[in-house]
Every structure is written in structure tokens, then in C-alpha cells.
Amino acid sequence: AQRVTQPEKLLSVFKGAPVELKCNYSYSGSPELFWYVQYSRQRLQLLLRHISRESIKGFTADLNKGETSFHLKKPFAQEEDSAMYYCALSGSASKIIFGSGTRLSIRP
Amino acid sequence: DAMVIQNPRYQVTQFGKPVTLSCSQTLNHNVMYWYQQKSSQAPKLLFHYYDKDFNNEADTPDNFQSRRPNTSFCFLDIRSPGLGDAAMYLCATSSSGLTNEKLFFGSGTQLSVL
Numbered sequence: 335a336q337r338v339t340q341p342e343k344l345l346s347v348f349k350g351a352p353v354e355l356k357c358n359y360s361y362s363g364s365p366e367l368f369w370y371v372q373y374s375r376q377r378l379q380l381l382l383r384h385i386s387r388e389s390i391k392g393f394t395a396d397l398n399k400g401e402t403s404f405h406l407k408k409p410f411a412q413e414e415d416s417a418m419y420y421c422a423l424s425g426s427a428s429k430i431i432f433g434s435g436t437r438l439s440i441r442p
Numbered sequence: 443d444a445m446v447i448q449n450p451r452y453q454v455t456q457f458g459k460p461v462t463l464s465c466s467q468t469l470n471h472n473v474m475y476w477y478q479q480k481s482s483q484a485p486k487l488l489f490h491y492y493d494k495d496f497n498n499e500a501d502t503p504d505n506f507q508s509r510r511p512n513t514s515f516c517f518l519d520i521r522s523p524g525l526g527d528a529a530m531y532l533c534a535t536s537s538s539g540l541t542n543e544k545l546f547f548g549s550g551t552q553l554s555v556l
Binding site for chain 1 (some may be wrong): 446449481484487492504532534539541542544545548550
């Protein structure tokens with residue numbers, strides 16, 4: 335069965351501090367992992383996907399198959415990073431499941 | 443320019459009164475999804491269409507149905523809404539449904555059941 339776990343409902347950090355949003359997954363095969371973000375009053379949108387190995391808005395995420403994790407990191411938080419972040423997994427075609435999300439709040 | 447459009451933004455219905463939520467897309471994507479999201483919970487996949495092929499999730503209640511009359515439009519029908527069906531309903535699309543493709547979301551319809 336596919337499962338995505340985001341253990342933190344809320345993460346609050348100061349501006350300039352490092353950020354790490356945790357995501358663990360359960361899947362027997364080789365999944366595709368994503369991070370989606372929802373800013374205030376905006377629609378859910380893709381932030382990054384592991385296959386692209388990209389850094390978006392200073393965020394990176396590394397897939398650790400041994401620990402079945404895909405944590406999202408940013409070295410220096412900015413106020414505009416405040417949003418709801420969802421980790422997502424796609425294990426089979428046309429089926430993407432989401433974690434319950436972490437609300438990131440950046441304090442000035 | 444909105445690419446996945448959901449109407450209405452807010453929908454209020456009565457207990458047991460059928461309701462239809464609509465989604466349209468200008469992306470010409472093959473796959474359209476419906477997710478249900480309750481407060482503080484993960485978006486839950488209800489079903490998806492790959493072109494005209496309907497794919498229901500095993501745990502989606504029979505009370506939920508869907509129609510896709512053409513590539514651009516997809517509807518979610520709730521035959522007899524219960525109080526537990528109050529939620530945000532999200533429509534999303536992807537080009538071909540491949541595992542590494544991103545989803546494009548609409549703004550959602552917030553359904554209230556009185």
C-alpha cells in the first residue's frame with residue numbers, strides 16, 4: 335500500500351533560520367516523490383519533484399530510499415516561504431497520493 | 443490565466459439533496475482527477491479519468507459519481523450528500539498520467555452540507 339506521512343502539522347521558524355519539512359513514505363516499488371505548496375489564497379502547485387533534482391526557491395529535497403524519506407530543506411527561510419506544504423507520492427500511473435501537510439510559518 | 447477552473451468556489455447543499463461540482467480545463471490534458479480534502483487532512487483521491495476511461499478508488503463511496511462528457515469538462519456528482527461529505531473538492535489534471543508528471547490543480551470547491 336502507498337502511504338505518505340508528514341509528522342509535523344505546524345513548523346514555525348525565524349526568518350534566516352534553516353528549514354526542514356519531514357516526509358516519510360511507504361511503497362514497495364520505486365516511487366516518484368513530489369513536494370506541492372499552497373500559498374495563502376492560491377491553488378495547490380508543484381514545488382519540486384525528485385526526478386528533476388532541482389532547487390526551486392532555494393528548496394531542495396533528496397530521496398533517501400534506505401530511510402524511505404524525502405525531506406524538504408532550505409538553508410535560510412524567508413517570510414514568503416510561509417505556506418502549506420504537501421509531500422506526494424506516485425507509485426503507479428495516474429495515482430498520486432498526498433500527505434496531510436505541514437504548515438510552515440516564518441517569523442520575522 | 444486559470445488553466446483548471448472549478449465552479450462554484452463555494453457550494454451549499456442540503457442533507458440528501460443531489461449536488462454537482464464542475465471542473466474544466468484549457469490544457470487539453472488526458473487525465474482528470476477528483477480529490478476530497480477535509481480539514482487538516484490529506485487530499486484523498488476519489489477517482490480519475492484517463493481520457494474516457496473511468497478509474498474509481500476502491501474506498502470511494504458509491505454516493506460519489508463522475509462524468510466526463512468531453513476532454514475539457516469533468517463533473518463530480520454527489521447523489522445524497524451527508525454531513526460527512528462537507529469538504530473541499532479539488533480537481534486536477536495531468537498530461538498523460540505518467541508517474542513523474544505534475545498535477546495542475548483548480549482552486550477547489552468548498553462544499554457545505556446543511
